[in-house]
Structures are given as structure tokens and as C-alpha cells.
Amino acid sequence: MTTGELFPETLALPGLTSLPGFALAEEQALLQTIDTVAARAPFRRMKTPGGKEMSAAMTNCGAAGWVSDARGYRYARLDPQSGQPWPKMPDSFRTLAQRAAAQSGFPGFVPDMALINRYEPGARMALHQDIDERNFAAPIVSVSLGLSAIFLWGGPKRTDKPARLPLHSGDVLVWGGTARKYYHGIAPIKTGEHKLTGATRFNLTFRHAL
DNA sequence: CAGTCGCA
């Protein structure tokens, strides 16, 4: 299977737009910007309400950050680890997300935050819904950087069998409308090497959360 | 409270 024949499948997945290589030219700059955010709000592995540690490490930028702990999932205006506001959303992040959304049929998208996930080999994201945001009219814009991954794209019910979509550095995914609350996840990351990140995958997820 | 971004 080559990458060339993978993406046309995406067009058959209603509500999901795949933009292969959309951010490839900005890859290095985006990674540097992630470092800048992480210098002020370090990556950390949060606990689920059930008390288990997530395998992906996370941080946030923008007006609020997605957090999980014993109290549940929610958006918080302050980083619980520092008590300080999350780092500002970099202009380059916002511009990228707006361009990707506009190209995918969401011209008015103005993200107010970005969740940044960091995956090492073996890390995963179980099938879940993005439902903690207040604005479900706004889409989700997801940017992959570094190590490749298999994106799991389910449906409105968790029992819907997910499609498996390979994602590579620079790929952008946008979902919204009827698919806004569809279940999705990331299969366990396979070991590998990326020229800029080594054995690490980063994912930027832009939302209108507040 | 229900579900569960995890787990068996």
C-alpha cells in the first residue's frame, strides 16, 4: 500500500477532510513553536477521572487548556501545574488552523485554544469524543508532526467500527458538522524515526472551546 | 450522575 492510494478513501468518510502534507513546509517552525509553548507549560501525563495515567503527554496554548484529573475532563483557563494562564496561541498556529478549516468548508473558524499531544512509541488514544467544548458548530482541526500514526475514525456510537487512516508528518485532518462528535482515536504508535523529532509524534488539535 | 481521552 502506498500513501498515494490512502487519501482518496478519506473522501468517502463523511464529515472528515484529509489535507495530506498541508503543513509540511512549516514542519520545522511548528516544532520550534511547540518547544516555546512547552518551555512555559511543560508536557505532562494527565490522569483520567478513573485514576489511570494517559499514555500521551499533553500541554495547551490559548485562552484555555483541556485538562483531566480525578474531577473529570474540562477546560481550564489556568494551567493547574503552574497556576498561570496557558501560553498565548502563537499566530502561526491560528493562521494554519484557519486556513485548513476554510479549505475544508469552515471559513469562519477562529480557534481559541490548541491541545498539544506528544506520543512516544506505544502511546495511544482510546476511542473517544471531543465533547467538552462549548461550540460544536466549530470544527476540530488536527495537525500531525513527527512520527506517523494510525488515526481511528469511528462514528456516532462507540461500537461503530473505526476506519484506519495512516497519518504522516504535515498531514491535517478537519472534522465538523454532523461528524463533529464522532468517536476517534490513535492506535498504539509504532517505533520509528523521524528526521526532526526522532521517535516522537506531536499532534496539534485546534478547537473553539469557550 | 453518567460516561468513561483506559483497561482487560
Added chain:
DNA sequence: TTGC
């Protein structure tokens, strides 16, 4: 994959 499904139930907790």
C-alpha cells in the same frame, strides 16, 4: 471488541 465490549463492558466496566
